[in-house]
Amino acid sequence: MTAENARFTFSIDDRSLALLLDEALYPLDAIYGAAYLFVDRCYIFLDRPADKQVQVRFRTKSDSTEQDLEALAGEFANELLNQVLRLRISESTKSIREYTLARAFFGDSSQASIDALLAELDAEELADDPLEINVPWESGT
Amino acid sequence: MKSHTIELPRPQVAADQLGFFRFGDIAGRVLLTNDAGEWHFLGREDFAALVAGTLPAEHPERPTLLAKGFLRSELDLDALSERIRRKKSFLGNGPHLHVVITTLRCNQDCRYCHASRTDMDQVQTDMSLETAKKVVDLAMQSTSNYVAFEYQGGEPTVNMDVIKFCVEYSREKNRYEGKTLDHSVVTNFTYMTEEHAEWLLANDVLVCTSLDGPEELHNYNRTWRSGSDAYGSVREWMAYFNRRWIELGRDPHLWHVDALTTLTRRSLEQWKDIVDLYVGLGIRSVHLRPLNPFGFASKTWDQIGYSTDEYLAMYEEALDYIIDLNKAGTTIIEGTAAVLLKKMLTPDDPNYVDIRSPVGSGTGQVAYNYDGTILPSDEGRMIHAMGDPMFVLGQVGSTSYSEIVGHPTVKSMAVASLLDSLPGCSSCWNAPYCGVRPLHNYRQTGDLFAQRPNTPKCAEHMTIARLLFERLAEDTTGEVEAIFRRWTVQRPRVRDED
Numbered sequence: 001m002t003a004e005n006a007r008f009t010f011s012i013d014d015r016s017l018a019l020l021l022d023e024a025l026y027p028l029d030a031i032y033g034a035a036y037l038f039v040d041r042c043y044i045f046l047d048r049p050a051d052k053q054v055q056v057r058f059r060t061k062s063d064s065t066e067q068d069l070e071a072l073a074g075e076f077a078n079e080l081l082n083q084v085l086r087l088r089i090s091e092s093t094k095s096i097r098e099y100t101l102a103r104a105f106f107g108d109s110s111q112a113s114i115d116a117l118l119a120e121l122d123a124e125e126l127a128d129d130p131l132e133i134n135v136p137w138e139s140g141t
Numbered sequence: 142m143k144s145h146t147i148e149l150p151r152p153q154v155a156a157d158q159l160g161f162f163r164f165g166d167i168a169g170r171v172l173l174t175n176d177a178g179e180w181h182f183l184g185r186e187d188f189a190a191l192v193a194g195t196l197p198a199e200h201p202e203r204p205t206l207l208a209k210g211f212l213r214s215e216l217d218l219d220a221l222s223e224r225i226r227r228k229k230s231f232l233g234n235g236p237h238l239h240v241v242i243t244t245l246r247c248n249q250d251c252r253y254c255h256a257s258r259t260d261m262d263q264v265q266t267d268m269s270l271e272t273a274k275k276v277v278d279l280a281m282q283s284t285s286n287y288v289a290f291e292y293q294g295g296e297p298t299v300n301m302d303v304i305k306f307c308v309e310y311s312r313e314k315n316r317y318e319g320k321t322l323d324h325s326v327v328t329n330f331t332y333m334t335e336e337h338a339e340w341l342l343a344n345d346v347l348v349c350t351s352l353d354g355p356e357e358l359h360n361y362n363r364t365w366r367s368g369s370d371a372y373g374s375v376r377e378w379m380a381y382f383n384r385r386w387i388e389l390g391r392d393p394h395l396w397h398v399d400a401l402t403t404l405t406r407r408s409l410e411q412w413k414d415i416v417d418l419y420v421g422l423g424i425r426s427v428h429l430r431p432l433n434p435f436g437f438a439s440k441t442w443d444q445i446g447y448s449t450d451e452y453l454a455m456y457e458e459a460l461d462y463i464i465d466l467n468k469a470g471t472t473i474i475e476g477t478a479a480v481l482l483k484k485m486l487t488p489d490d491p492n493y494v495d496i497r498s499p500v501g502s503g504t505g506q507v508a509y510n511y512d513g514t515i516l517p518s519d520e521g522r523m524i525h526a527m528g529d530p531m532f533v534l535g536q537v538g539s540t541s542y543s544e545i546v547g548h549p550t551v552k553s554m555a556v557a558s559l560l561d562s563l564p565g566c567s568s569c570w571n572a573p574y575c576g577v578r579p580l581h582n583y584r585q586t587g588d589l590f591a592q593r594p595n596t597p598k599c600a601e602h603m604t605i606a607r608l609l610f611e612r613l614a615e616d617t618t619g620e621v622e623a624i625f626r627r628w629t630v631q632r633p634r635v636r637d638e639d
Contacts, residue, residue, distance in 0.1 A: 006151040015144045036564050040594035085152050085192065086163070086568045089301060092156035096218065101397065103222035104229065113359055 012069045017074065017112035018057040020049070021080075031056065037079060042072070120125040153414075156184060159248045160210045160221075165190070165570030165605055168284040168614035177224035178484055178573040179209035182614055190282025202606075228573075230490040231505065235284030235546065238494055238506035239517050240291045240306060241276055243268050243300040245511055248331050249371065251363045252445050253403055253432055257526030258295050259532040266295070272513040273303045277311045277536035279515075280507070281318055282542040289323040293519065295511075298332045305348065308344055325349055327401075330378040331365055339377070342385050350375055352400040352424075354408060354415040362405055362445075377420070400424050404432055405445040420466065420473055428476025430457055431601065434584055435523040447596040453604045460608055467624040474628040481606055483629045484574040488624075494518070496576035496602065500558035503534065503551030513537040515553055532580070554579045557589040575602045 017044050021031060030139040031054055042058040049055050058072060152311060162173045171188040177398035183191060183202060190196040191211070206212050210406045214234055232370045237391045249257040257291050259266045268276075280288060290311065292304050308324050315322055327348035341348060347573045353359040359372040379398045386396040400422075402408065402415055412429070419427045431452045432445065463475050483491040492500025500515035509515060521532035534540065545551070558577035560566040566575065578598050582591035593599045612621050 005148045007146060007148050009142045009144065009146045011144045018411060019292055033564070033568060036592075037594055039592050040312075066143070068459055073145065074147055074149075077147060081149060082164075083151060083568070086155045088156045089161060090568070092159065093161035093213075095214070096216070097161050097176070100218055100222045100225055104225035105232070107222060107226075120360065 006077070006081060006131055008073065010073045012044045012066055012073075015064050015069075016057060017060075017073055017076075018055060019076070021054045021056060023054055024086060026054075027087060030080060030087050032077060033083040033086070034079040038072075038076065069112045110115045128133065143407050152189065153193040155192070157190070158194040158213055159217055160213050163568055163570045163572055167570075168611045170614060171217070172570050172610055173211055174573050174616075175210055176228075176360055176573065177210065177221055178222075178228050178488075178490075179211075180485065180573075180610075181205060181209055181211060195279075195317060195498070199262040202576050225574060227488050228484075228490050231490055234286075234492070234505075236280075236501075236503070236505055236507045237283065237287045237492070238289050238291060238501070239276075239280040239283070239394060240293055240522075241273070241297075241508065242511045242522065243273075243292050243294060243297040243303040246299045247296040247297040247329070248299075249296070249329050249363055249365050251403075252441060253362065253405060256522060261299070266301045266511050268511040269301045270303065270306050271305050272509075272511075272537060274310060275513060276509045277307050277314065279537050279542060279545075280509075281314050281320070281520075285320075287321045287323075289325065292324070292326040294327075295327055296332050297326055298328050298337055301337050301558055304346070305340065305344075305600050308346060323347065325352075329363065329367075331371060331373070332376045333374075333378050335357040336428060337379075338381060342382065342389065343384075347399070348382055349399040350379065351399060351403065352418070352422075353378075353402050353405075354411055354538055358411055358414070362403065384449065385425075394411075394425070397423070399426070401430075404429060404452070404455075406447050407445070409447055409455045412455050413416055413462060416459060416462060416466075416473070420471055426474050426476055426479070427463070429456055430477065431582075431597070433520070433523075434581070435520060435527070449600050456605065457608055460605075464612065464621060464624060466596045467627075468620060472585075474629070477605055478609060479623075479628045481574050481609055482625045483604075485606075485609065486626055487629050493576075496577060498558060498560040498572070498575075498576055499555035500576060500579060502580065502634065503548060505557065507534075507545060509537060515540055515545060517548075517554060518580065519586075520578075524580065524584060531583070559584070563590070563593060565599075569601050569603075571606045574606050577612060 007026070008019060010017055030048075035046070035056055038044060038058065042060050045057040045059070047055040047057070056076075058076070060068070060072070064072070142251070160175065162175045164171055164173050167182075170182045172180060177352055181202070187200070187202060203212070207215055210216055214291055244256060246261050246263055266549070280290065284411065290307055292307070297304060304326060311322060324345070326341065327349045330350050353362045353364065356372040359375070360370065363371050365371040379400070382398045383393065387393050400419065402485040408415060412482055414425055431449070432447075443492055443550040460475055460478060463473055466473055479635075480491050480493045480496055482491065490497060492501070492505065494505035497505070502521065506518050507515060508517070508519050508522045510522055510525070512524065515537060516525055516532055517534060524532055532550055534545050556562070557579040560569075560572045560575060560577065563577065566577070569575070579589040581598055582596055583589050585591070585596065593630060609625070613625070616622050
């Protein structure tokens with residue numbers, strides 16, 4: 001396996017596909033996340049045959065050919081890499097999301113309120129200005 | 142057992158340069174979305190460069206990626222927070238939709254009836270005025286400044302006295318509450334009289350009816366017990382109301398009878414006829430929703446039901462046909478698409494209670510059965526009518542407003558539909574636009590949560606959102622986006638003199 005490429009070895013049997021994954025490369029949450037997206041098409045069995053190793057075995061819910069299972073393996077491998085990326089982004093942006101969501105739902109929106117209040121006052125002043133304070137001197141007669 | 146090996150390029154990740162986003166493959170490109178509902182398409186190579194932190198400083202997409210919050214440098218956290226706050230502002234509103242079941246009596250016997258109807262002699266299923274008063278008292282306590290009373294049945298106009306009472310009493314109470322009130326009646330028009338019609342017109346009650354399609358289809362789906370022509374009655378009363386609103390000086394684009402179609406297996410074969418009928422009648426919205434798995438429909442599913450794949454195949458054809466009609470100058474929108482597009486193309490959320498996170502059951506809508514039983518939605522009422530009291534929230538007169546919105550069942554449904562915390566949803570590109578229906582999950586799997594990929598609503602929402610994004614991705618001239626943007630504009634339906 002090169003630094004740029006990920007290698008997946010899998011075995012195929014009657015309606016079944018099995019992959020052995022290294023947890024050091026593929027965090028458990030990424031494996032769960034990827035496997036979950038296949039529950040509509042497959043029964044999924046997870047096992048730990050050795051320390052830091054996870055076996056994922058798929059059994060298709062309907063008849064499948066060897067080509068179907070190979071395609072399934074490719075699809076899962078792709079999804080696993082996507083899940084690793086999603087996890088990295090999620091972990092890296094955790095504090096950003098905590099800040100934005102906390103501010104959105106519980107934060108101080110006083111600035112927006114002050115702006116709204118000022119706009120309202122401006123509108124009122126423009127509407128009701130008997131002394132013509134808001135009339136620019138240039139337009140006076 | 143055969144052994145194989147595949148090699149795939151491993152993405153290089155410079156996570157510390159990225160804002161939070163979800164992503165997915167759509168139309169041969171990568172779609173990025175975030176919590177504020179922002180989205181952007183990138184080619185695969187550009188996406189790889191973005192993720193690797195090697196997107197050149199002068200790359201033409203960079204300013205847009207920055208503005209939408211997909212890059213961390215110069216990320217304006219407060220502005221992003223404000224966009225999220227606006228997008229999710231419905232969370233602070235409280236229930237605005239109050240469904241009032243005035244009676245279970247109905248003179249139709251529709252094949253899919255999910256409204257738990259009874260025969261016309263079952264007068265004990267009429268709501269009493271005493272119960273109606275308690276319903277209005279409770280509904281008007283909502284913290285929402287906008288309250289919409291929706292009268293359903295059975296056939297709600299069979300108990301017209303309760304409709305009249307609710308309209309007048311709520312308006313009387315509203316002299317002190319100062320809310321924006323709407324009243325709408327969902328009627329099959331088979332019990333309408335000129336006296337009732339004139340009262341509804343004079344009192345600004347919106348009218349919505351069921352129009353399943355051309356005559357043969359409508360009368361097949363919606364059997365009138367008297368043996369009369371249900372389709373003819375609907376057409377006659379639609380014309381009556383629409384004519385009278387014009388005579389009363391109302392804008393016909395705003396004041397007209399809205400119509401809903403319920404799609405059976407036979408309807409799927411005639412989708413084009415349904416759309417053409419709506420266009421021919423000047424109706425500007427057709428909502429092509431799949432059949433609900435509730436009530437009588439589940440008993441007759443084999444006759445009138447269809448698979449999610451069959452529904453979605455029909456939907457795609459119909460959506461493209463409706464887009465083509467718009468290109469040719471006809472204004473007609475598709476309802477589900479309009480809801481999703483409002484989320485995708487505007488800074489707001491339409492607060493459509495069935496497609497939001499969390500779901501609106503109990504926090505966006507409340508349903509009141511004829512006997513005063515309080516339920517989180519009309520679907521909850523149907524499950525109750527099937528003999529399952531799981532979703533009963535209380536009883537008008539003895540249950541307080543805070544007990545409804547804080548009910549453990551309502552909280553459970555909120556948790557079961559909060560996309561940020563659901564497996565499969567929390568990382569899905571469609572999370573900003575989607576919504577989970579816990580009552581559907583419960584009905585179909587016995588579990589409020591269910592496994593998302595196994596639920597029809599997941600496939601439905603994901604596919605329709607994907608179709609819309611595909612149409613936007615392939616829209617080189619901007620014509621489709623302009624049409625879609627028009628679908629997101631809704632003028633308020635107020636009286637001209639207001």
